[in-house]
Amino acid sequence: MKIEIENLNFNYNEKNIFENLNLKFKKGNLNGILGPNGCGKTTLLKAIIKLLKINNQSIYHDSVDINKLDNSIIAKNIAYVEQSSIQMPKIKTIDYIKLSRYSYDDFYHINNKVVNDTIKLLKIDKLKDKYISELSGGELQKVIIARALSQETKIIILDEPNANLDPLHQLEIMNLLKFLVKEKKITIITTLHDINLALSYCDQVLLIKDKPITYGETLKTITKENVKKYFNLNSSFIENPFTKRPYIILHQEKN
Amino acid sequence: MKKILFIFLFLLVSLNSVFSEGSKEEINISKTSTILDSYQREVKIPNNPKRIISLGPNITEIIGALNFDKLVGRTDFCDFPKQVLELDSIGNITNPNIEKIVELNPDLVIGSAHCPKDVLESITKLNIPAIALYDDNSIEGSNKLIEQIGKIINEDEKAISIIEENNKLIKSIIQKTKDLESKSAYYVVGFGSWGDFSCGGDTYIGKMFDLISADNIAKNVSGWNYSIEQLIEKDPDIIIISKYFDSKNQFINTYPYSTLKAVRENKVYEIDNNMLDRQGVRNAQGLLELAKIIYQDEF
């Protein structure tokens, strides 16, 4: 299943967020979207799954204009993981995960195979009967990913999954995403604000700021020039002794 | 000679002033008197009011019967005697148009039990005496009210004659009805979506039923609250309902009232309930209408 964007134009409050944007996400990769705040990361993410209305024909799922696709069809192809800071209703974890089966026939199955398998895979068995309102940030984010996974889609989109997490849980989540890409062949598209996480885990990165976007292999895309261009920061690279991948140190010039 | 003239002049002047003083006092005495109104307010009212505004339909009826020409203003709800419709209206009972009242230049304003105290106060503050007059809800109460108003507006004789006439009528009704057999009757005060209300034994209308030896099915109830179940259970021979607001038509066409014996046998009678409800000159007439309805040809 591929996502293609052609000549996307998007205005918000008379500000051109996207102009003639062209993009083809790479399948089976961990795609990271980076960029300064307010540049349109979340907007792009939401546009891809029709959470925002794009008037012109610009976004295609498997070559079909998404404006022609119903919510329920899109739901079987792409799952969305919202930030864990969102207010949650007072329901149990397992009931929450079961909600993912809305577009399928087994919504009301008491022992739902897909849901049970997901819980086992993500090792969240002990969270099953807790109320999601009682979970910690890291636990909740995992549970939300579990729900998205239960939707049995080829693509999962995440909106700043590490936003409110401590370092341990941040890495846990990224490892989980890497696992899903490698073992389950799922395409992941996630926004991040930590460049180093992108460097360590992403196969492809998309840099967004104002007009020209840059999309490509992580190591080729996150360069000193691009960091300056997109983040207005100076940078220096060293090697991460654990992953052997580049590690960036950022510096702001006092001007 | 000068001395005699001087003494004569002095006597003349003093006598004059004595006589002038006297007549001034006489005018002062006949101008106003202080009365205690039904709100226990002490108000100075003119002895011979000629321009009276009524703030209640029953007051209008009483003054209209005593001396119509003394009435210069009425409320929106006053409709009897018919001629009052030609008078200016000062608005509604509880919140009349004070400016209009002033404009009509009355020398006395009389309100009923429904007139709020502060309305009367605000009128009195404008140097227009305003009083509330009401009595117990009963024939005696009405009579006392007529007598009181008669005294206040200087129509004592007329008041007494009206009271005597009414009492005579009432006596004859009581006499005539006391040996008659009464059918069971239900008096509709309210029905349907607005709740079931009738005249309990201790209400003024209930007492009127007693007066004419009529069988009020709600007599075992105290107050005005009734219920549809009781009405169905008692299934009265006669139903009496107000002639206003299309009440009879609504009643006989509303289920389950339409199943009552009295409705099926066409024994639902309309009455001008204002005659009974308004504390005034028409209670006796109302009683007569009630007796006529209950006893039909026998009356």
Added chain:
Amino acid sequence: MNFRINKASIFIITSIILGVFTIFLSISKGSVKIPFNEVINILLHNENVQNSHKFIIINLRIPRTISAIMVGMSLSLCGAIFQTLFKNPLTEPYLLGISSGAALGVTIASVFNLFVFVNGIWGTFAFSFIFALLSAFIIFTLAGKNKSSLLILLLSGLAINFFFSALNSLLLYFNRDKLQNIIFWQMGSFTLSSYEKILYTSPIMIILIIILLSKSKELDVLLLSEDTAKSIGVNVKKQRIFILIITTLLTSICVGIAGTIGFIGLIIPHIVKLIFPLKHRIILPLSLYLGAIFTLFCDVIARLLITNTEIPIGIITALFGAPFFIYVLKKAKANIL
């Protein structure tokens, strides 16, 4: 798990017994005392019964019981759904201007003597129902393109409520003689229940209830944020508007039948949610059931509290509803903390 099942089954069994008991109570109790054995005789179509008693039981109390059940079910169902849709525990099904619209309709009809055109038992029904729908329609129109936006609907509802209430007060100010009538009607009553009314309103009410019950899946998902619900496959906009239209219709019919009875839609869903998990295929049917029982119970009290007369049921629901609500609140606080 075992403990849970026990608690639930005790609740269900108690509810069934309570339900049957309350229905029988509703049929056998009222302003007129009818002895127990006579009630049984009447129900069994035996001969030696007093005609007026037979009429009261068959033609007054049984239709009343049925109406109370229908309205009680509907109001609590709509209340539960509104609480989910608007994500607000304090919502009543009258939210979208329905109560103020209905009251205005009845006032207008009363003041301008319009009941001559629709009299009988359908008088107040017609005007309250039509005006309730009218105010909901105005609110939807005001919302314009944002019909499914909860905030816009809430605010429009508030505005319409204020406006219609003001109009209502204005009309009543100049027609004080009608004031008592309107207040009595607003407090709600099942007095004018009849088989005719039930025949014409119940089928559509049942259909609407079934439609709403079928939305359990959607309502479960609608508990989540709008974006998440959309991504799971629910057409949030369409579903919200559809559900709102159905609940508006159903609530308007209830108001037409019995006036604006408060608290049922507010309290019952909360009580159900306190004991049972937040799954609509459980919450909604239980709200139906408990709503019916509670309304029946209140109607019986309304008939018995003061001898020889009937109090408007809205007073009873409020009298019982308010302290009940405080109790529920306390328990909820204990649970959360």
